[in-house]
Amino acid sequence: MIERIERQTTRVKSFLLRPQHWRYFRAGQHLDVRLTAPDGYQAQRSYSVASAPGLEGLYELVVERLENGEISPFFHDVAEVGDAIEIRGPFGGHFVWSPEDGGPLLLVGGGSGLAPLMSILRHLSAVSDAVRVILLYAARTWDDVIFREELIALDGAKADFTLLLSLSRDTPRRPHDIGRRVDASLLKVALARLGAAPRLTFVCGSNAFVETITGHLVDLDLGPETIRAERFGG
Amino acid sequence: MATRGFTGRRPAPELADRVPPGQSLTEDFPVLTAGPTPRISLGDWSFTLKSGPRPVKRWTWAEFNTLPQTKMTRDIHCVTKWSKLNTPWTGVLIDDLLADAELEPPTSHTLVHSYDGYSTNVPVADLIGGKAMIATHYEGKPLTPAHGGPARLLVPHLYFWKSAKWINALQFTERDEAGFWELRGYHIYGDPWREQRFTGD
Numbered sequence: 257m258i259e260r261i262e263r264q265t266t267r268v269k270s271f272l273l274r275p276q277h278w279r280y281f282r283a284g285q286h287l288d289v290r291l292t293a294p295d296g297y298q299a300q301r302s303y304s305v306a307s308a309p310g311l312e313g314l315y316e317l318v319v320e321r322l323e324n325g326e327i328s329p330f331f332h333d334v335a336e337v338g339d340a341i342e343i344r345g346p347f348g349g350h351f352v353w354s355p356e357d358g359g360p361l362l363l364v365g366g367g368s369g370l371a372p373l374m375s376i377l378r379h380l381s382a383v384s385d386a387v388r389v390i391l392l393y394a395a396r397t398w399d400d401v402i403f404r405e406e407l408i409a410l411d412g413a414k415a416d417f418t419l420l421l422s423l424s425r426d427t428p429r430r431p432h433d434i435g436r437r438v439d440a441s442l443l444k445v446a447l448a449r450l451g452a453a454p455r456l457t458f459v460c461g462s463n464a465f466v467e468t469i470t471g472h473l474v475d476l477d478l479g480p481e482t483i484r485a486e487r488f489g490g
Numbered sequence: 491m492a493t494r495g496f497t498g499r500r501p502a503p504e505l506a507d508r509v510p511p512g513q514s515l516t517e518d519f520p521v522l523t524a525g526p527t528p529r530i531s532l533g534d535w536s537f538t539l540k541s542g543p544r545p546v547k548r549w550t551w552a553e554f555n556t557l558p559q560t561k562m563t564r565d566i567h568c569v570t571k572w573s574k575l576n577t578p579w580t581g582v583l584i585d586d587l588l589a590d591a592e593l594e595p596p597t598s599h600t601l602v603h604s605y606d607g608y609s610t611n612v613p614v615a616d617l618i619g620g621k622a623m624i625a626t627h628y629e630g631k632p633l634t635p636a637h638g639g640p641a642r643l644l645v646p647h648l649y650f651w652k653s654a655k656w657i658n659a660l661q662f663t664e665r666d667e668a669g670f671w672e673l674r675g676y677h678i679y680g681d682p683w684r685e686q687r688f689t690g691d
Binding site: 294297299326334348484 | 523524673
């Protein structure tokens, strides 16, 4: 059941779901959502869980409203608090992080690809003290940064977490942020600020974003087997 | 039970029975790989047929390209819910591969191996009789790396995670052995028409 809906940016809302049978899960996993029309027609989509496993009883989903989407306009324009939504999962056995995986970690996200990385970051902050993490997050503008206040607060509060924002169509607001798309030199900066080779790298976003980023990371000599990708879109 | 306020967008009626349960049609060609795209030079490429640990026959790229080429246009279905109709592929049928190696399948099961360490299991029965090929071209052009080039397995009647990209070996195994995704919660067989996405479905 939808317990809360929060507007994150002009195009993105997050939905907090409280299911009848909540299951503990691994940070980075996703839920399958199934919607049924009155005549029985069904449509399914997967959404990464953005909340940490420690947020007991709830799953937070991040939904970007796609103009030609079948499901996202329903979530944005029709769904209300109190509605029942059919879900399965959480699922996912690869793009996941558990404390025993350790660090250092490089997280790279584009747009709504932030969702599973947010789960990893929130989980890590709750359970682990000594893992060094960098999140390089790409968005169009300052106002498109999902969970912006939470990320900035975490950057200030946690010594071993660093947030780097890459804004492709905006000027940077914080001293270390960048006003251009993520490229090889920006990834080099992120790696330098991490201070050590990442044990694991998680990259999530559109396919074009992930393909570009992972290509650069391999060129920067990161072992391909240490890079995990989650892609969506065409 | 219906979801309040959801009406949905159905596929055109003439296409509806080509879309397995839970799938949506796309005109795009999404890429879903768990890691970076491997880079394989044609000079380094080889494909090996194995019986258990024993290599039976190995082809270089030049040798592979002397094998009979077949065109296959099929619908494909990804476990992440998208389906794409009428995808045109060209490659070497598994039947022709086995004929060139003069090999009758020694077991009923195979484990397929890829250059990036990926693997997936496919029963022999699902590979022979024209059902599967090693594809090297899509829409008449060489397969791009993002879509599995230089060569990938194509088994269109199963969920597309079985169509292993960057294939480098086909290994006959005594038992049905779970591959990469099957070890991570995906179904051991993967029939889209029975919606066999996850273990236990």
